[in-house]
Amino acid sequence: MFRFTCPHCGERDVVEFSYGGDASVVVPDLAAGEEAWFDAVYQRDNPRGPHVEYWHHVAGCRQWIRVERDTLTHEILACGPATGRMRPETGGEGA
Amino acid sequence: MSRYSVFSVLKGGLTGQTHWGRAWRDPEPKPEYDAIIIGGGGHGLATAYYLAKLHGMTNIAVLEKGWLGGGNTGRNTTIVRSNYMLEANAHFYEHSLKLWEGLSVDLNYNVMFSQRGVLNLAHSDAQMDAYARRGNAMRLNGIDAELLDREQVRRYAPVLDFSDSARFPIVGGLLQPRGGTARHDAVAWGLARGADSLGVDIIQNCEVTGFDIQGGAVKGVQTTRGAIKAEKIGMAVAGHTSQVAALAGLTLPIESHLLQAFVSEPLKPFIDGVVTFGAGHFYISQSDKGGLVFGGDLDGYNSYAQRGNLPLIEHLGEEGMALMPSIGRIRMLRHWAGVMDMSMDGSPIIGKTPIKGLYLNGGWCYGGFKATPGSGWVFAHTIAHDEPHWINRDLDLARFRDGRMVDERGAGPIPGHH
Numbered sequence: 001m002f003r004f005t006c007p008h009c010g011e012r013d014v015v016e017f018s019y020g021g022d023a024s025v026v027v028p029d030l031a032a033g034e035e036a037w038f039d040a041v042y043q044r045d046n047p048r049g050p051h052v053e054y055w056h057h058v059a060g061c062r063q064w065i066r067v068e069r070d071t072l073t074h075e076i077l078a079c080g081p082a083t084g085r086m087r088p089e090t091g092g093e094g095a
Numbered sequence: 096m097s098r099y100s101v102f103s104v105l106k107g108g109l110t111g112q113t114h115w116g117r118a119w120r121d122p123e124p125k126p127e128y129d130a131i132i133i134g135g136g137g138h139g140l141a142t143a144y145y146l147a148k149l150h151g152m153t154n155i156a157v158l159e160k161g162w163l164g165g166g167n168t169g170r171n172t173t174i175v176r177s178n179y180m181l182e183a184n185a186h187f188y189e190h191s192l193k194l195w196e197g198l199s200v201d202l203n204y205n206v207m208f209s210q211r212g213v214l215n216l217a218h219s220d221a222q223m224d225a226y227a228r229r230g231n232a233m234r235l236n237g238i239d240a241e242l243l244d245r246e247q248v249r250r251y252a253p254v255l256d257f258s259d260s261a262r263f264p265i266v267g268g269l270l271q272p273r274g275g276t277a278r279h280d281a282v283a284w285g286l287a288r289g290a291d292s293l294g295v296d297i298i299q300n301c302e303v304t305g306f307d308i309q310g311g312a313v314k315g316v317q318t319t320r321g322a323i324k325a326e327k328i329g330m331a332v333a334g335h336t337s338q339v340a341a342l343a344g345l346t347l348p349i350e351s352h353l354l355q356a357f358v359s360e361p362l363k364p365f366i367d368g369v370v371t372f373g374a375g376h377f378y379i380s381q382s383d384k385g386g387l388v389f390g391g392d393l394d395g396y397n398s399y400a401q402r403g404n405l406p407l408i409e410h411l412g413e414e415g416m417a418l419m420p421s422i423g424r425i426r427m428l429r430h431w432a433g434v435m436d437m438s439m440d441g442s443p444i445i446g447k448t449p450i451k452g453l454y455l456n457g458g459w460c461y462g463g464f465k466a467t468p469g470s471g472w473v474f475a476h477t478i479a480h481d482e483p484h485w486i487n488r489d490l491d492l493a494r495f496r497d498g499r500m501v502d503e504r505g506a507g508p509i510p511g512h513h
């Protein structure tokens with residue numbers, strides 16, 4: 001189990017959120033060409049360790065947030081709004 | 096290697112069954128092989144077995160970082176089926192199912208393959224229409240499929256909730272009678288014994304830490320037990336395919352996700368075949384030891400943790416109760432999770448990579464266990480001939496770039512949704 005610190009609502013359980021995938025993917029310019037779009041749509045680094053990802057606070061404020069989470073330990077390393085700065089998690093067991 | 100038979104058991108009875116030897120050797124790695132298979136799970140072992148048996152390549156090694164079958168081979172819910180609709184998947188999984196049907200005899204090892212049937216339940220008329228379509232597609236591809244009405248489902252699995260208060264009333268279902276279950280550990284052990292007897296070196300506790308790639312061609316691997324040369328190397332490490340491929344500089348259309356599985360305390364015979372709930376993602380069967388083996392959906396986020404979380408356990412409990420309330424007081428004995436390679440179209444990737452001599456077998460999503468013999472069979476062909484068999488031709492890595500998805504569910508390029 002883990003909890004996120006939603007930047008709008010505070011600490012909330014994972015069941016309130018829906019996963020939005022790898023947040024390191026940058027949507028390319030429409031004219032960027034096939035290679036850039038192939039990378040963005042299909043290719044993933046899929047790290048075993050810290051992973052920056054989007055979550056949707058569906059059962060809360062309905063805002064998208066950005067989370068840094070360790071995919072091996074499920075430790076939450078940082079949370080923040082989808083487009084702003086992430087704040088490191090402090091205290092608590094996190095994972 | 097001694098052949099297992101009833102006579103060997105009887106003869107051993109005269110000496111207190113002390114005649115049993117090791118089922119496979121524990122060799123030191125040689126400095127060079129004709130081919131190396133990375134990953135000592137079912138797929139890697141099957142690949143080595145068929146390379147040696149059908150393609151005459153016996154100077155090969157299987158490298159396993161842990162112990163045989165300690166990954167997803169021993170973590171699945173043991174279901175074998177080929178009820179796929181799309182051509183590429185249908186031909187591949189049906190080929191695999193046919194290999195299952197002869198596997199115990201072929202290996203001289205009882206993999207306990209039991210064709211007890213796989214039934215997908217329908218809870219609406221629309222779902223029955225969809226199953227009729229799938230069943231017809233299967234039959235056109237020579238795969239067995241039977242559309243059952245409510246009464247036929249009741250006869251097949253009377254423990255399901257057929258009462259008036261069922262939350263999702265059962266309308267019917269699609270049955271594949273030739274589907275079933277197998278003993279997953281025995282599959283790894285039987286394939287290991289078979290490959291070893293043909294001369295394959297199975298090397299455990301040997302983790303690949305890097306590739307030797309020169310001029311776009313693979314020349315060998317670095318491992319925790321030294322460098323090993325080979326000009327043909329196959330990766331069969333599903334769950335961690337992205338990690339091993341990254342050692343060769345490859346980025347793949349794969350995300351790793353958690354899938355949980357559960358087993359209850361042992362019961363008397365209770366449910367005969369494999370039953371899947373149609374109003375949610377839940378499937379259940381009963382093992383030969385009597386435990387109810389069940390599972391459902393992914394936890395839903397990238398993970399390598401090999402352990403699941405509680406929300407999904409609660410969700411599965413609710414689905415199980417909606418389907419068969421009689422399990423309500425049965426205690427759950429164990430639960431665990433495996434790391435799934437979730438590909439971008441929900442179908443596996445078996446074929447060549449941009450690096451010469453390096454072959455990829457991964458992206459198994461939920462479908463790895465049932466594919467074990469078929470996967471090894473086509474992967475061995477691909478490695479031996481440096482080109483895919485027609486059966487795995489459409490399951491290549493290049494399909495993502497070319498836009499030839501094999502998306503059974505039509506979910507699009509979101510790995511967690513397949």
